[in-house]
Amino acid sequence: MVEITKRKIEELVLKAQIKFDSAEVEKIVCTQEDASLKSPGVPAHYYRFLYTFTKEYKPALCVELGTHTGISALCMAEGNPQGQIVTLDVNSYLRNECKRPNIEYWLQDSLLPLKRPLSNVDMLFVDTVHNGTRPRNEYYYWLQYMNPEGVIFFDDIYLFDEMKKFWQEFSPMEGEKFDLPIHGAAGFGVVILNKEKVCK
Helix, strand or coil: CCCCCHHHHHHHHHHCCCCCCCHHHHHHHCCCCCCCCCCCCCCCCHHHHHHHHHHHHCCCEEEEECCCCCHHHHHHHHHCCCCEEEEEECCCCCCHHHCCCCEEEEECCCCCCCCCCCCCEEEEEECCCCCCHHHHHHHHHHHHHEEEEEEEEEECCCCCHHHHHHHHHCCCCCEEEEECCCCHHHCEEEEEECHHHHCC
16 A cells, blocks of 8 residues: 555545445445535545545555444445455444445454454554544554554544543554544544554
8 A cells, every 4th residue: 555644635535525436336325414425514525535545545454343334334345346344343234235245244342352363454444432432442452453554544533522532632652643524523533653653
């Protein structure tokens, strides 16, 4: 995967104002009330950003914590059909139309030993319980599986007071933290890992 920088990711938000190549995926995404092409209050919705990010950077392995109905994983899989997506959840709400051959669906807790070993995760998307404590624990637990030049995204960083407190106080030594304007008031956070700091 090519080098990721804050500037490149911020520029990618504007590129994410696009329709999906697949009309089927476009229809699925637009069933979400705030995920239309003209998503209210943001330059581009995070579904479209995830699609654009994987299309641009071609990460070999993406992991999502919190599958829910499977739309986010679908967006990543459509962006890079040659890449592998592993998505974890303790419940199964997966929509059949969101399934893709390059996605593995693991029914398991994101903080328990993995079904099989993973390494060099290029992109991690943290979207489970938004209570501040769990996202922090997931970040530090999953660092061991990350590509030291990878990126970690956090959904809903301002949705609840506990999450807001976590994000405001969170100061990762392993990389650069910032926000992206792609989820309105709910917020969307980024940590770009720094190889020198991760490998110390």
